């Protein structure tokens with residue numbers, strides 16, 4: 001096809017929208033960055049009428065929206081058909097009973113809630129976890145020794161973050177299978193078109209998780225310990241800042257926000273390394289590259305593909321009017337592959353000079369758990385590559401997860417030797 005023919009064919013193809021811009025769509029799942037390139041070229045500020053949102057794919061638009069302090073996230077201020085209501089369960093009928101976690105709170109609540117846990121998650125505090133993260137990774141790697149091929153998600157990338165956050169919260173490790181199941185179920189809430197069966201599952205697991213945390217909190221109140229739940233109770237006692245429901249909701253958020261996402265970072269990162277043996281060799285020969293390599297993994301195959309904001313006032317983005325209460329979906333994956341910012345954006349290069357990215361969002365709401373996720377991935381992937389330096393693709397291709405806003409593997413077979 002000539003360039004002219006290709007342009008004509010491009011114009012003839014309808015612009016993708018609705019489900020076509022989520023991981024429920026096969027082309028979006030399997031060929032994400034091509035789809036996003038096409039959106040950025042053809043309709044970078046796209047009005048998605050099916051899901052009630054404006055879908056942004058240019059790096060500079062995404063960055064500006066994430067940093068704009070006049071924008072909000074509480075779905076109760078959204079238009080009745082806005083995307084954010086679909087993923088938070090805050091339909092107009094249900095909004096009176098909706099209690100937002102930090103993730104969906106506006107100021108001043110957001111600042112107060114974030115302030116109460118921010119110390120525990122700053123890079124210095126997280127650094128003290130290094131030894132424990134390495135010990136957990138070691139235990140998981142030891143269990144892999146007798147196998148030639150493993151599902152990396154099931155045996156390593158999945159359990160590592162669950163075990164680490166369980167330990168931080170001070171909950172017994174023997175509940176980790178429940179933990180994993182609950183958090184996997186609760187994130188299904190990010191599916192804007194979840195059916196009744198899925199909604200029932202989300203509800204049941206959410207209730208089980210909240211019940212468990214209520215019990216844990218009651219126990220900790222009797223004997224405070226050296227863990228995050230005890231810290232949240234202390235914060236409450238000193239400044240009467242967190243009520244019981246808020247502690248439960250904070251624990252639920254920390255458990256769910258950190259599990260699938262960190263699993264996906266490790267899974268996507270190892271997948272990229274195996275697909276680029278030259279990069280694997282470079283990392284093996286120079287382990288000090290791991291910090292830069294993890295930043296490149298976050299950029300190259302972004303685990304959370306989109307975040308969002310909500311304007312309280314009419315505004316204009318890239319010349320397009322956006323009405324108050326309409327969801328703004330910032331495609332973090334598209335921003336991270338914008339050729340206007342990154343030379344050869346689709347190239348995986350662990351020594352890339354400019355590794356800044358938007359995988360953790362941005363502005364005052366930037367991911368609280370970023371230092372923890374980074375450290376887990378750096379330690380986990382470095383130990384994996386050292387232990388199994390000859391990893392190659394497994395006997396079947398990996399299967400991508402079908403969950404909107406998240407990008408990772410449900411299964412990822414890897415040959416270890």
Ligand code: HEM
Nearest residue numbers: 103257258261262265307360361362365366367368369373
């Ligand atoms: C690779 C792993 C992770 C990725 C890619 C990721 C990504 C994100 C993104 C994109 C946001 C929204 C930011 C925005 O809209 O500006 C976010 C928020 C958040 N994340 Fe993460 N996250 C990860 C791991 C974690 C972990 C390990 C935790 C905690 C244990 C965590 C806790 C949170 C919390 C509490 C928020 C809400 C922050 C706020 O509203 O102020 N995340 N994350």
